[in-house]
Amino acid sequence: MWQEIERTYLTWWDYADLPTESSGRLWQQKAHVYQSSFYYIDYCLALTGALQFWSKSRTDPKGTLKTYVELCSLDGSKTYTGLLESAGLRSPFETGCLDEVIRDARNYLDSI
Numbered sequence: 001m002w003q004e005i006e007r008t009y010l011t012w013w014d015y016a017d018l019p020t021e022s023s024g025r026l027w028q029q030k031a032h033v034y035q036s037s038f039y040y041i042d043y044c045l046a047l048t049g050a051l052q053f054w055s056k057s058r059t060d061p062k063g064t065l066k067t068y069v070e071l072c073s074l075d076g077s078k079t080y081t082g083l084l085e086s087a088g089l090r091s092p093f094e095t096g097c098l099d100e101v102i103r104d105a106r107n108y109l110d111s112i
Helices: 002-009 031-035 039-057 061-073 080-086 097-111
Strands: none
Touching: 031 039, 039 061, 039 097, 061 080
């Protein structure tokens, strides 16, 4: 799977005859995958919320900015899902949330 991702998104990489790199195992050199396994999950959760804000901002930039500032003022006073709810965002753990976020981004990218 990693090889397929690299072939798709890193087309300029050429590992020549380096066996570990060309076998698709390069990701295993990322120590945080083993030492801090939730590292990437945190990024995915944040990105899901950010993309929802981006999507809303395309139709209501001022309102979305206001909501974002209000969300930031809540600091850590609520749980993660509580913060999302207060901003009118869906939880990435909700069925269909990721499909919606990806669909919005794909539609935008297809339009440019």
